[in-house]
Every structure is written in C-alpha cells, then in structure tokens.
Amino acid sequence: MKTTLSILTMALVTWLIRALSLTLIRKKITNRFITSLLYYLPYGVLAAMSFPAIMYCCQNQLAALAGLACAVILALLDQPLTTVAMASALTVLLISLIA
DSSP states (O other), X not given: OHHHHHHHHHHHHHHHHHHHHHXXXXXXXXXXXXXXXXXXXXXXXXXXXXXXXXXXXXXXXXXXXXXXXXXXHHHHTTOOHHHHHHHHHHHHHHHXXXX
C-alpha cells in the first residue's frame, strides 16, 4: 500500500509541475538566465542521481571509480552510448575480478 501511495504521489507531483507550467507560462521565455537554467537542469539532475549510484554500485570502490573514468574518457571522445556503457561495465567487471 505504501508503494502504491508513493507512486501515485510522484505521478501527481510530476503531472502538476507539467500542467502548471503549461497553464501559467504562455509567452516564450526570453530571460537568458532562466533559459540556460532550464537547458542545463536535466543534465544536473541526471548527474546528481547517477553519480552516487555509480560509486556505490559494487563492493569495490576502485572498480566503480575505474568504470566511471572509462565512461568519462569514452564520452569525451564522442563514442556511442552503447560503447560507453559496455566498456565501463567491462572495466568494472575486470577490476572486480582482479582486486
């Protein structure tokens, strides 16, 4: 019951945010600060949610850090997402087996 209530609450909050933004903001946003904030907000939220999950995904913190480093380097080299994910997972696996 608690899980269902939590999911319904999250759905309601998500819907309210979207509905209110559609009804209250009619004009195009011209403020540069708000525009850049709205542009970078999803990336910041994704990073804030992903980083702790990456660091505590396995027992070996060194393996997690190596996988993160591998993913960052491959992403900076403009590799496809599938390649980055597979290479970082393989790195974590290999470091975990070695250490």
